[in-house]
Amino acid sequence: MMNHDPVVQVAGAEELARDLVVIPNRRVELVPNIGVIGGTRAVLVVETGLGPANAEAVLAFAAEFARGRELYLTTTHFxxxxxxxxxxxxxxxxxxxxxxxxxxxxxxxPGYLGMFKGLGEGVARRLEGVSVAAPDVVYADAYDLDLGGRVVHLRATGRAHSRGDQVVTVPDAGMMFTGDLVEAGQFAIFPWFPPHDTDVSGVRWIAVMERLAARLPRVVVPGHGDLGGPELLAGTLDYLRLLREETWLRRDSAMPEETIVAEVRAAMLDRHPDWAGQEWIEKGVACLCAEHL
Structure with a gap:
């Protein structure tokens, strides 16, 4: 259970490039890194925060930032x-x-709304009255949004952390918003909840990260945790590969899954003793066991 209040602190916004700011999550659980990206004509907001009150703060910040420019919103996943x-x-x-x-x-x-309300009183309060919004514009695989003098690339990655992951890049600033495909200082989040949700795929996630890591952006904005550079992409890729290798090595030896989990967990903690989110190791192992051929 979570007792903290996952509040977005818009006062902490940091300007990282011309007409581009990030509202950092300050390592607060269930607070994402949020982007506000401007052009001469329009402004794009990346992520809303958890629930209406957080979103109202983000919208107010973005409206002031925009100073009359048109507003767009996108989210990296659902x-x-x-x-x-x-x-x-x-x-x-x-x-x-x-x-x-x-x-x-x-x-x-709707199912995730109910599940998250059960995570704790603070989270439930943030989600009071929420209705899941339907997008105004839906694209298939790629969308180039012209903000005026700055084009932002929205790209569906295919199934990985979720079925609908999207990466947002700002080419002129060398920036990439990854959502939960990448975390900083935290084990990769595997939302593996059979039978209700098994869309996460460790194998496909690795393939996505191989493509993203090859692009070498200047700044990477992870879903959660401190901003960094291409090393965040490389670090996530290395972790996912190691998790797969250690899991499949034991799966090949016909170990029971609980033994695999215990041994792989120990190996991952030995490699990354300071990372948060240790509970996601077991979920990752279970996912990769299911994907083992």
């Missing part, structure tokens, strides 16, 4: 701390996402 504030932007911003994420919002959004 999970509540990233997207369950989108309804607040209705009528104020155009909400656009990839088709697979739109499908996730419609099919799994």
């Amino acid at each position: 999970h509540p701390e990233h997207a369950f504030g989108a309804e607040v932007f209705a009528g104020r911003a155009t909400y656009l996402v990839n088709q697979a994420q739109a499908d996730d919002l419609a099919a799994k959004g």
Whole structure:
């Protein structure tokens, strides 16, 4: 259970490039890193924060930042701390996402709303009155959003952390917003909840990270944790590969899954003793056991 209040602190916004700021999550659980990206004509907000009050603060910040420019909103995937504030932007911003994420919002959004409300009183309060918003614009695989003098690339990655992951890049600033494909100082989040949700794929996630790591962006904005450079992509890729190798090595020896979990967990903690989110190691092992050929 979580007793803290996952509040977005817009006062901590940091300017990282011309007309581009990030509201950092300050390592607060269930608070994402949020981007506000401007061009001469429009401003794009990346992520809403958890629930209406957080989204209202983000919208107010973005509106002041925009100074009359048109507003757009996108989210990296459908999970509540990233997207369950989108309804607040209705009528104020155009909400656009990839088709697979739109499908996730419609099919799994209500279930995740109920699940997250059970995480603790603070989270439940943040989610009071939430209705899962439907996007205004849905694209298939790629969308180039012209903000005026700055084009932002929205790209569906295919199934990985979720079925509808999307990466947002700002080429002129060398920046990449990864959502939960990448975390900093934290084990990769595997939302493996059979039989309710088994869309996460460790194997496909590795393939996605191989493509992203090859792009070598200047700045990487992870879903959670401190911003960094291409080393965040490389570190996530290395961890996922190691998790797969250690899991499949033991799976090949016909160990029972509980033994595999215990041994792989020990190996991962030995490699990354300071990382948060240790509970996600077991979920990752279970996912990769299911994907073992």
